[in-house]
Amino acid sequence: MFTIGKLKIKSPLFLAPMAGVTDHPYRTICKHFGAGVVYTEFVSANGIIRENIRTLEMMKFSEDERPLGIQIFGDSPDVVGKSAKMVNEMFKPDIIDINYGCPVPKVTKSGAGSGAMKDLCLMDEITAAVVESVNETPVTVKMRAGWDKDKIISTEAGLRLEKIGVKAITLHPRTTSQKFTGQANWQLIKELKQAVNIPVIGNGDINNVDDYKKMLESTGCDAVMVARGALGNPWIFRSILNHINNKPEEYEPSLKERIEVCRNHYELLKEDKNSIVCLNLTKKHFSWYLKGFKGAVEWRRKFMYANSVEEVDELLQLFEKEVN
Ligand SMILES: Cc1cc2nc3c(=O)[nH]c(=O)nc-3n(C[C@H](O)[C@H](O)[C@H](O)COP(=O)(O)O)c2cc1C
Incomplete structure (x- = not known):
């Protein structure tokens, strides 16, 4: 300290x-x-x-x-x-x-x-x-x-x-x-x-x-x-x-955790911003989160082409279903 x-x-x-x-x-x-x-x-x-x-x-x-x-x-x-x-x-x-x-x-x-x-x-x-x-x-x-x-x-x-x-x-x-x-x-x-x-x-x-x-x-x-x-x-x-804290080091999140963070981040953005800013920031952060797993390129592309927060909602639900 x-x-x-x-x-x-x-x-x-x-x-x-x-x-x-x-x-x-x-x-x-x-x-x-x-x-x-x-x-x-x-x-x-x-x-x-x-x-x-x-x-x-x-x-x-x-x-x-x-x-x-x-x-x-x-x-x-x-x-x-x-x-x-x-x-x-x-x-x-x-x-x-x-x-x-x-x-x-x-x-x-x-x-x-x-x-x-x-x-x-x-x-x-x-x-x-x-x-x-x-x-x-x-x-x-x-x-x-x-x-x-x-x-x-x-x-x-x-x-x-x-x-x-x-x-x-x-x-x-x-x-x-x-x-x-x-x-x-x-x-x-x-x-x-x-x-x-x-x-x-x-x-x-x-x-x-x-x-x-x-x-x-x-x-x-x-x-x-x-x-x-x-x-x-x-x-x-x-x-x-x-x-x-002397615990095992490099924390590698599972895909499920990665999506949970996407969801949490998106919900926080929805509360904090208007829908246009929310959409743009969601795309920006998701392009960083969605890396290093099978199918990442395709999911990134889908979110990048979303035209509204409603579309992001639908995609996220699909994504969550696929992983759960
Ligand atoms: C997208 C982006 C925005 C940044 N904006 C600021 C800023 O507003 N104020 C600041 O002091 N540094 C800013 N920086 C510099 C970072 O705080 C940091 O000093 C720099 O990226 C080096 O650290 P890193 O190697 O961990 O990235 C920014 C860097 C990036 C990548």
């Missing part, structure tokens, strides 16, 4: 923020399988201060998702600071996380997301504005290694962020120019962990229990954060938890 500020973290398994993915239904599923801390996707500070309805929707969560972090991004210290205050008062998350990792040019060009990797003074100012606006709620940061391979700044940035009052840092040790290519350089997580006294959460390329073990051993990080390895595979959290 470790703490982020005063928040006690019981499980060192974090579900990463993922745009278009980590909404209330998916977070609920991952939590069920053992994710210890979950995050919203990144939310625009500008959208928050304008009280844009869709932006505010992205931050809603239920009590059983706690501990939960809301991740925000922006380029203006004043706006990001104000947005953090609003988020804190309106939603009372357990953590407010600042995104310094998004590599998308539309975001970075003004200095937001991993654009801050190029301007540590701006990063300092944004972070200080957030820390000052939220009293007790711990502020954390998720960042990359640097802008490109000639400007690796994660350790220097970490030391500056700690001084400003950040309570934990997640490092995804790829550069902005790498985007998602190549391998994450875990050595930089080790370097950061040795340099700072706040918890360091290691992120990048954890796809199974072995990766978890290697990340912990090679970096000494306090917790790990999983993103792509959990797409269609919330069982990754159960597998890692099994390892932590």
Whole structure:
């Protein structure tokens, strides 16, 4: 167990923020399988201060998702600071996380997301504005290694962020120019962990229990954060938890369990979204869940061609009958 500020973290398994993915239904599923801390996707500070309805929707969560972090991004210290205050008062998350990792040019060009990797003074100012606006709620940061391979700044940035009052840092040790290519350089997580006294959460390329073990051993990080390895595979959290609790490791769900998760996820989406969004997200998640069994390609294709939630309902019932 470790703490982020005063928040006690019981499980060192974090579900990463993922745009278009980590909404209330998916977070609920991952939590069920053992994710210890979950995050919203990144939310625009500008959208928050304008009280844009869709932006505010992205931050809603239920009590059983706690501990939960809301991740925000922006380029203006004043706006990001104000947005953090609003988020804190309106939603009372357990953590407010600042995104310094998004590599998308539309975001970075003004200095937001991993654009801050190029301007540590701006990063300092944004972070200080957030820390000052939220009293007790711990502020954390998720960042990359640097802008490109000639400007690796994660350790220097970490030391500056700690001084400003950040309570934990997640490092995804790829550069902005790498985007998602190549391998994450875990050595930089080790370097950061040795340099700072706040918890360091290691992120990048954890796809199974072995990766978890290697990340912990090679970096000494306090917790790990999983993103792509959990797409269609919330069982990754159960597998890692099994390892932590000295139980048999890699959890391989039966086809029946896979379909049960499809059903649960779909029901949660129906409750949470309008039918068009529900249909699109069902297709997206099902294309990840429905892999690795005989007939998977055909079932994926059927769901992909569904034109309505009613069709999804029928298909799911057929699928359930076939397996039971
Ligand atoms: C679909 C998708 C959406 C993402 N959205 C966000 C986001 O909103 N905020 C963020 O900090 N990182 C985001 N990321 C990056 C991940 O959180 C993570 O840092 C990265 O994928 C590396 O971890 P992994 O190797 O476990 O996937 C996203 C990644 C993916 C694949």
